[in-house]
Amino acid sequence: MFYRSYMLIESLSGVRATDDELTEKFVHSYCLVFAETGDKKLILLGRDTRASGNAIREIIVDSMIQSGVEIVDLGVCPTPTVQYEVEHLKADGGIVITASHNPIPWNGLKFIGSDGLFLDADQMLNLQRRRIEIGKQSSFKKATGGKLTIYSRAIRDHIEMVLHLPCVNPETIRRRKFKIVVDAVNGAGFFAIPELLKSLGCEVVRLNCDGSLPFPHTPEPLPENLTDLMARVKSERADLGFAVDPDADRLAIISNEGLPLSEEYTLVLASICALSKSQSAEKIVVTNLSTTMALDDVARQFGATVVRTPIGEINVAKKMREIHAVIGGEGNGGVILPDAHLGRDSLVGSALVLQFLSEQTTPISEVMKSIPRYAMIKKKIPRGNRPLSDYFSDLEALASADSVNMEDGIKFIWKDRWVHLRPSNTEPIVRIYAEAPTRELAEVVAQPFIRFFEHIS
Template sequence: MGRLFGTDGVRGRANADLTPELAMAVAVAAAHTLAESDRSHPPLAVVGRDTRASGEMLESAVVAGLASAGANVLRVGVLPTPAVAYLVGEVKADLGVMLSASHNPMPDNGIKLFAAGGHKLPDDVELQIEAAIEANAAATWHRPTGAGVGRVHDLLDGADHYVQHLVSTVPHRLDGLKVVVDCAHGAASEVAPVAYQEAGAEVIAIHAEPDGLNINDDCGSNHLDVLRAAVVEHGAHLGIAHDGDADRCVAVTADGNEVDGDQILAILALGMREAGTLTRDTLVATVMSNLGLRLAMAEAGIRLIETKVGDRYVLEELRASGLALGGEQSGHIVLSEYATTGDGVLTGLQLMSRMAATGRSLADLAAVVAKLPQVLINVPVGDRTIGAGAPAVLAATAEAEAELGETGRVLLRPSGTEPLVRVMVEAATLEFAETVAERIADEVRRASPASA
């Protein structure tokens, strides 16, 4: 089978790679792996999804698998991934399942699993689930009958509970702020505008009419052009963009310039240190974060811990070290006092609250990070391991690192969710970064050509 789980759950083209049969198998294995067998009551699972049409099909398969394993199911419908994680903790469920491929295009879908408390699964637990599926353990597991079969109920007010939770975290009201929010025709479409309005902001929502087919379609956190234009047109103080399952937040300033996850992290870190809530004056980021963030935090006296790419690794470090703030350049921001996973709407609220508290513009706040020119090339490949590890690729990378010296860096890594190798180069100038990145990308393409 190969490794089923990537850096953010199981992903693939819905009904081709990620079939209802596989979804059911994952659900059954997760129920047996995560639910305690000696409880006096059946295990409880929370199941949510984003707006993809395929989510309806996969939801049915997952619910059937969980119920067949004896788990009771609370269906929460279309909600952000962090809302599902929150509700797992809120209702004291044994596990949660979110059906989403996040920022990926509509034909893809995915399965994200949460353990009790709403925490993402560590690698070893995912491997246990994968091994059980591969061994067809379901064929020998006890299958309850009669009253032992799990029951299925709909939780109709899950969104209300989640929004109330989000608004309760805001230290400064957002009155007087005008924001344009790009909901990516995804799970943020209902929740984000309501949360921002209830916190006091004037909200203009765009891309908030999901039809099952338009999620992430030239909109959301990966496509900012329409948001930039809307912010300028409406004279808004800022724009906020979410991805399909609303676990990301990136922003644009009043004049349309992007503010990415690194800059948001810096803004929040400085505010939290001022408030005395940045535990041990320490921030967690990944190896993809711009060198500018490292320099800004060092100048401010804030320690920066690096992890592998993936918000799950940021989360693991936050939990292990008891820290309060971490995230990724892509806009996955984790505020561990309020959430167990990256939460785009929570991040948007905290970012605007910082603007309101200081009276400063987003552009002014974000200027604390002087970003080094950075080029990221996503190279389609036939085999991610070969593409990233071929001798010619490694040699080209070593040569580039020698050229850059202390004025930049190279990061080469296979994607955890797509057939891509990511080539990232930082350098003193954009032109030099582009030249170096293209040179390495060419070697990756030669080492493992993409499938036709």
């Protein structure tokens, strides 16, 4: 079982903790275990812009050198840059120092395998168990042959890869001369996103893109945190706005009218682009169980099938690899394109969205009118210690649904709406997601389940 305390979370997505929990011994133990797993010789390291990342970097570098590993420091760069470079440079793995969208003073560690994918649940559990064992030791054996190498081309490599994707035509995008306001929340994407857009002939207006003073607003790219970006798009008369989270694996879009599209529609727009250009005989899109139904609607237009997995990037990525999907991702703004690499990537997402828009004759606000729209609500409700399955009969009676999916919690599905009940792995809560043609109807769908869990908690 994954571990959580008030200030420390060890989960499927890695390790997140406040600065005082990320002690030298704690980080050192993780590094030793990661290095010994698979007898790693070459490991890449990247980080976001949090000030605490520098001290954590020093611990990781020292630990890897002591383990006889060559540690290649990519510097401050997006998480997907590290994932891509693990494959590109044929490394044995990678570590990213980031707590993703968590605010300061949180930081964390994400671990990447030699295939460029994050470690899966079994691998993370083994890493965490072994970390506890090693953490009890008072001394550690040192190996020889370890060294530090600085590699400064990682972001340029990443941008060049995106520019050469089969479904991206840079010249088509350049002809449109898009004006884009970018809010990188002074995170890891502060340089990469504007540079990619400049390479695509865009006029870039930078907002929170100098890398200093990270997170001038709450860092998760949700509408309530992007009011400055919305206003700037309108005042600049820009074509659209792009917002990324601190490690730049998620992309949110603001329309030319200064309105948020919802992160759910980043993957929808990117999928239209990828599917329209795919030559695959069988077109498949992979996403998680809580992503918008609009993805199914647009997939049908291209004769494509949507396959859904439990929530979690690694679950989506592994299924994509297994069934040779054209594109995939999650409704939090995460786009995964196998032609690039199997990880959520805001640079890839940006290029696909711009490629799609470059082929339209109207602004994005008009384009969105032709795409099916749904309203989604997301709630968190306290729950007891009993598993969700114990309540299945009661919940099923409340739902009277057309179909039920129990791969990841319980999802009740009707023709034009659904509700997904999912217990958290790290908190004593149940997450309730509901989607319907209107927000009012989504609330109606969710309310019986909200009342049920409020009653038993």
